Amino acid sequence: MVAVVPAAGRASSTPSAQKSSRTGYLLLFPGIAWLAVFFAIPFVTLFLTSLQKPIEGQSGRYAVGLEFGNYASAMAEYWPLFVRSFVYAGIATIIALVIAYPLAYFIAFRGGRWRSLLLVLVIAPSFASFLLRTYAWKTILADEGIITSTLNALHLLPDGRILNTGIAVVAGLTYNFLPFMILPLYAALEKIDPRLIEAAGDLYASPATAFRKVTWPLSMPGVVAGTLLTFIPAAGDYINAALLGSTGNRMIGNAIQINFIQFRDYPTASALSFVLMAIILVLVFTYIRRAGTEDLV
Numbered sequence: 001m002v003a004v005v006p007a008a009g010r011a012s013s014t015p016s017a018q019k020s021s022r023t024g025y026l027l028l029f030p031g032i033a034w035l036a037v038f039f040a041i042p043f044v045t046l047f048l049t050s051l052q053k054p055i056e057g058q059s060g061r062y063a064v065g066l067e068f069g070n071y072a073s074a075m076a077e078y079w080p081l082f083v084r085s086f087v088y089a090g091i092a093t094i095i096a097l098v099i100a101y102p103l104a105y106f107i108a109f110r111g112g113r114w115r116s117l118l119l120v121l122v123i124a125p126s127f128a129s130f131l132l133r134t135y136a137w138k139t140i141l142a143d144e145g146i147i148t149s150t151l152n153a154l155h156l157l158p159d160g161r162i163l164n165t166g167i168a169v170v171a172g173l174t175y176n177f178l179p180f181m182i183l184p185l186y187a188a189l190e191k192i193d194p195r196l197i198e199a200a201g202d203l204y205a206s207p208a209t210a211f212r213k214v215t216w217p218l219s220m221p222g223v224v225a226g227t228l229l230t231f232i233p234a235a236g237d238y239i240n241a242a243l244l245g246s247t248g249n250r251m252i253g254n255a256i257q258i259n260f261i262q263f264r265d266y267p268t269a270s271a272l273s274f275v276l277m278a279i280i281l282v283l284v285f286t287y288i289r290r291a292g293t294e295d296l297v
Contacts, residue, residue, distance in 0.1 A: 046270050046273060046274060047270070047274060048064070049062075049266050049267060049270040050070055050071070050267055050270035050271040050273075050274050051064075051065055051066050051067050051068065051070065051267070052064060052065055052067065052070075052266065052267045053065035053067045053267070054267075059264075060264040062266060062267060067267065070267045070268060070270075070271045071271045071274075071275065073268070074268050074271040074272050074275065075275060078252060078255050078272060081250060081251060081252040081254070081255050082252050082275075082276070082279070084249070084250075084251055084252075085235050085236075085251040085252040085253070085276075086235055086279075086283075088166065088169055088170055088173060088234070088241075088251060089173065089230075089231050089234035089235035089237075090231065091170050092170050092173035092174040092177065092230065092231075092234050093181075093227050093230045093231045093234065095170070095174045096174050096177060096178050096181040096226075096230050097181060097223070097226065097227060097230075099174070099178065099181075100178060100181040100182040100185055100226065101185055101223075103122075103182060104182050104185035104186040104189055104222075105185075105189055105215075107119065107122075107186055108186055108189035108190040108192075109189070109194065119183075119186070122179055122182050122183070123179055123183075125179070126179055130176060130239065131239060133175070133176060134172055134176065134239050134240055134243050134244065135243065137168070137171065137172050137175060137243075137244060138163065138243055138244060141162045141163045141168050141171065141244065142163055143160075143161050143163060147162065148161060148162050148163070163244065164244070164245060164246040164249070165245065165246070165249065166245065166249050168244035168245060168249075169240050169241050169244050169245040169249050169251075171244070172240035172243070172244045173234045173237060173240050176237075176240065177229075177230045177233060177234050178230075180226065180229040180230050180233070181226040181227070181229070181230045182226070183226075184221075184222045184223075184225035184226040184229060185219065185222040185223065185226050186222070187222055188218070188219045188220075188221050188222025188223070188225075189215075189219050189222060191218075192214075192215065192218045192219065196214050196218070197210050197214055197215060200213060200214050220291060223291075224287070224288060224291045227287075228284060228287070228288075231283075232280055232284070235251075235252075235276070235280060236252070236253045236276060236280075237251065237253050238251060238253030238254040238256070238257050241253070241254050242254055242257075252272060252276055255269075255272060256269050256272050256273055256276075259272070
């Protein structure tokens with residue numbers, strides 16, 4: 001026997017469904033508007049600026065154009081800074097991972113009732129200004145500081161100093177972005193069921209084997225998220241290179257900042273910014289696919 005739904009019942013459900021659909025769109029509107037105003041419009045504006053051409057006889061003035069040669073000239077002049085930026089960011093990311101993983105592991109599995117306090121201590125330095133923390137490192141790594149003096153006494157510094165070298169820049173990047181590595185790692189490790197590690201031990205796996213076969217694979221989402229959150233801002237940073245490095249340690253962020261503010265060469269700065277974003281996007285998608293965590297995209 002086939003049940004017949006009254007037409008009035010079907011009609012009454014339609015306005016309710018439409019109202020629910022409209023409510024969903026209204027809830028999405030603030031987020032869409034935010035992305036449009038602060039991402040989409042600046043993104044398009046940046047691209048159009050990168051194609052502008054200079055107005056003859058008017059320094060610092062540019063007209064709308066299709067000067068794709070801005071990209072070629074920018075890359076020809078500043079490609080060493082791109083290489084240096086990615087090398088510094090990559091080294092800082094690896095060092096941050098080596099430091100952060102044991103710390104996140106300890107907090108997740110051994111923190112106990114001190115877990116919340118330890119997490120607060122990880123985040124606490126971020127309450128201070130990024131610029132202030134970098135200036136603090138400038139004092140810590142000064143030539144007359146205890147760290148430089150100790151390393152010089154042990155003859156471990158080939159140039160006799162740390163400040164104004166690539167070592168100082170990498171140290172600053174590692175320190176400033178270390179919390180971005182610790183927190184995702186902790187979130188991933190905290191979700192691991194300790195019974196899985198115990199089961200590996202019951203199956204006669206050594207602690208090293210249990211870590212390699214159980215803990216590390218299960219923590220990979222945190223590793224991928226942490227490395228991305230560290231590498232991406234580190235590659236575009238310019239404060240650490242400006243305060244802790246010399247002119248020979250400048251990164252691509254410094255070139256963008258100088259062209260925008262000092263030289264007022266807006267097309268070159270915009271082209272460099274666009275190229276930096278494109279390279280980072282390619283690296284991110286390649287890394288995520290190779291790591292086998294496509295669900296993070």
